Amino acid sequence: MKEAKFQLGSQVFTGLISGEDGPVVLGLHGFLDNAASLVPLQSFFEGFQFIALDMAGHGHSQHRADGAHYNQLDYVQDLHELITQQEWRDVILVGHSLGGIVASIYASVFPENVKALVSIDSCGPLTQPETATVEQIRSSILSRQGKYRSKFVMVDHDAAVTARCRVTDMRESDASAIINRSIGVNGAGESYWQSDSRLRTKSPLRLTELQAEAIVKNIQCPVLVIGADASFKQLDKVYEQRKAWFKNVQFVQFAGGHHIHMENTQNIGATIRRFVDQM
Numbered sequence: 001m002k003e004a005k006f007q008l009g010s011q012v013f014t015g016l017i018s019g020e021d022g023p024v025v026l027g028l029h030g031f032l033d034n035a036a037s038l039v040p041l042q043s044f045f046e047g048f049q050f051i052a053l054d055m056a057g058h059g060h061s062q063h064r065a066d067g068a069h070y071n072q073l074d075y076v077q078d079l080h081e082l083i084t085q086q087e088w089r090d091v092i093l094v095g096h097s098l099g100g101i102v103a104s105i106y107a108s109v110f111p112e113n114v115k116a117l118v119s120i121d122s123c124g125p126l127t128q129p130e131t132a133t134v135e136q137i138r139s140s141i142l143s144r145q146g147k148y149r150s151k152f153v154m155v156d157h158d159a160a161v162t163a164r165c166r167v168t169d170m171r172e173s174d175a176s177a178i179i180n181r182s183i184g185v186n187g188a189g190e191s192y193w194q195s196d197s198r199l200r201t202k203s204p205l206r207l208t209e210l211q212a213e214a215i216v217k218n219i220q221c222p223v224l225v226i227g228a229d230a231s232f233k234q235l236d237k238v239y240e241q242r243k244a245w246f247k248n249v250q251f252v253q254f255a256g257g258h259h260i261h262m263e264n265t266q267n268i269g270a271t272i273r274r275f276v277d278q279m
Contacts, residue, residue, distance in 0.1 A: 001042055003060075004051060008081045014060035015053040018042050023115070025092045025276070027052040028079070028099025030121075030259075032199060034059030036181040037096065037174075040262050044269035048092075048276075053082070055099070057196035059181050064196070069144060071203050072125070075102045076109065083113055090115035092276055096261060097122050097233075104219065111220040116279050118224045118272050120261050121231050123238045124216045124245070128206035140204040147201055153193045155183055169230060169257030177262075216245040224275045226268060227253035228260035250275065 001016035016035045025048045027038035035052035036059070042050055054061035056078055057070055064070065079102060083091060092115050095103035100122030107114040128136060157179060164175040184194045207215070223246055227235035239251050252271055256264040 001039060001050075001052065006082055006085070008078065008085060011056065011064070011078075012062040013053060013056065013078070013082065015051050016042075017049070017051045019045065019047070019049040022048045023090060023092060024048070024086075024088045025050045025094060026079075026083075026088075028093065028095040028103055029053075029055065029058065030097030030099055032058070032182075032195065033096070033178050034181045034195075036177045037259065037262060038094070039177070040265040041094070041269050041272065044273045045276075054181075055102075057199050060194065064198070069201060069203075070196070070199050072098075072101065072206075073105070076105050079103075079106050080110060083110075089113065092116045092118070092279070094118040094120070094272065095122065096120040097258065101125055104223075105215055107221055107223075108215045108218040111218065114221050116222050116224070116276060117219065118226065118275065120226045120268070121228050121233050121235055121258055123225050123235055123242055125207045125212040127209045127212045130208055133205070136202070136206060137204050140202040143201040144198070147198050153197070155191050155193050157183060157191055168259075169232075170259050171263055174259055174262040213242075213245050216242060217247075219246065221248070222275070222279065223249045224272065225249060225251045226260070226271065227251065228256045228258060228264075229253055230256060231258040231260065233258060 001018045004015045004017040006013040025045050029037045035054045038052035055075055057063050091113055093103035100119035103117055104119055104124050107117045160179050161172060161175045165172055182195050183191045185191055225239055236253055254260055254264050254267050261268045
């Protein structure tokens with residue numbers, strides 16, 4: 001895949017792209033991942049223009065300005081700015097985890113722009129009960145206190161891969177692919193994190209379950225939800241609670257962990273392609 005760059009106002013977004021013609025398939029990665037996590041799916045989109053985006057503050061994309069943060073709905077704003085600027089129509093959105101959440105909200109709010117939605121190990125917005133509001137705001141403010149745009153933080157690649165595998169269910173090769181795109185090298189040959197440390201701060205508010213229901217119920221396009229049987233997300237349970245909200249939805253589950261699209265690529269890619277070919 002080739003490097004791509006998009007200038008949206010003062011913000012530069014990057015990504016990886018394959019194919020120059022055909023319908024647009026836009027891939028959105030998960031939290032603290034980047035476009036590299038979606039590269040394994042590229043071969044299944046022959047005949048399409050497949051773009052794996054680095055979301056703001058991730059991968060090679062620019063950090064947000066000083067004083068800005070990374071709220072869930074800001075990613076939705078970014079997505080709309082990109083789709084509008086590029087004049088894409090009937091976009092097929094493929095999102096993993098956070099990317100699936102962002103894609104589902106966008107498909108609801110701007111249904112006229114989305115032809116189909118694939119959500120990998122996510123099923124609509126994250127929610128929180130109203131009773132947690134005060135503590136959520138407090139913890140968000142404290143997490144952001146004194147946090148500004150990242151300065152260079154040096155990193156050892158192998159140590160970073162080991163650390164990532166220790167706290168997730170990822171394979172070493174998959175963690176390495178993501179981390180390769182998350183680090184840069186300075187003039188002295190030293191590696192540093194390119195991702196913004198403010199990504200780890202907390203959002204001040206989360207949607208309620210009623211708000212999530214209203215969002216999902218307004219998704220007009222066909223939806224494919226893909227779960228992983230060994231993922232901490234336990235998506236089969238979430239789907240059972242929410243499936244009645246969707247107008248047109250399919251659910252499939254495969255063996256694998258949270259990054260199932262990287263470790264079980266053949267099954268996931270083929271399933272997505274069959275779904276897309278039905279459109």
